[in-house]
Amino acid sequence: MTHNEETRKRAVQQRSTSSKRRILDAAVKVLIEEGYAGATTIRIQREAQASRGGLLHHFPSRDELLVAAVHHLAAERVRDLGARTDWPTPLGDRIDAAVEAxxxxxxxxxxxxxxxxxxxARIHDELRTALAQEEKVMGSMVRVATANFFGAQICAVPAYPTVRELLNTSMRGVAMTYTFESRDPRTDPHLVEWQTLARNLLLSS
Known part of the structure; x- marks a missing residue:
């Protein structure tokens, strides 16, 4: 392959990657703003300013696109959080920071x-199947990132896996209430309660 051919190949790959990223970002935006029913391929195509052929080239089905879009965004954020290194040294402060993260x-x-x-997914079998597979991958990524939040010493505490899951389920439930009442999550009173609970369970083990 000549130098010019390699250059053209890289340019095509870059355009393809850029196009795919634009479609994924558009899919998440439409899904959040208009819900699952409103996140049609036509609506996403318009938001991404992509051709019908370009969209179908990357994602043959709508459900495949929506699942890929959500997990692309989630994986990006989880990787960013998991790469953090400026954690406090005192264990109690480290727990507080980890819970906040x-x-x-x-x-x-x-x-x-x-x-x-x-x-x-409750009533769409194909979506449920696609989502279940991706959730396993995402769940593993989240556990790795969370372990980085707390650090090796805290993760070695026998109660850690239980505390981690307790926090996640409680946080998910509280976050759902934001559907009805918009608040600043940084000042949510549950945060202090979670930090206190985590300190009590992880430092007393």
Missing amino acids: MWQTYAQPYFWASIELWVA
């Missing part, structure tokens, strides 16, 4: 996009 993930756009898909 966990709660931040429930204030992200991908959480609401995920909720749209979870609810729709």
Whole structure:
């Protein structure tokens, strides 16, 4: 392959990647704003300013596109949080910071996009199948990132897996109430309660 051919190939790949990213971003935006029923391929195509052929080239089905879009955004955010290194040294402060970082993930756009898909999957078999496979991958990524939040010493505490899941289920429930009452998640009173609970269970083990 000549140098010019390699250059053209890279340019095509870059355009394809850019097009795919634009479609994924558009799909998440439409899903959050208009819900599962309103997130049609035509609406997403218009938002992404993409051709019908370009959209179908990357994603043959709407459900495949929506699942890929949500998990693309979630994976990006989880990787960013998991790469953080400026954690406090005292264990109590580290726990507080880790719990706050966990709660931040429930204030992200991908959480609401995920909720749209979870609810729709209850009565859509194909969506449920596609979503279940991706959720396993995402669940593993979240556990790795959360372990980085708390650090090796806290993760070695026998109660850690139980506390982690307790926090996640509680945070998910509280985040859902934001559907009806808009609040600042940074000042949510539950945050202090979660931090206190985590300190009590993880430092006393």
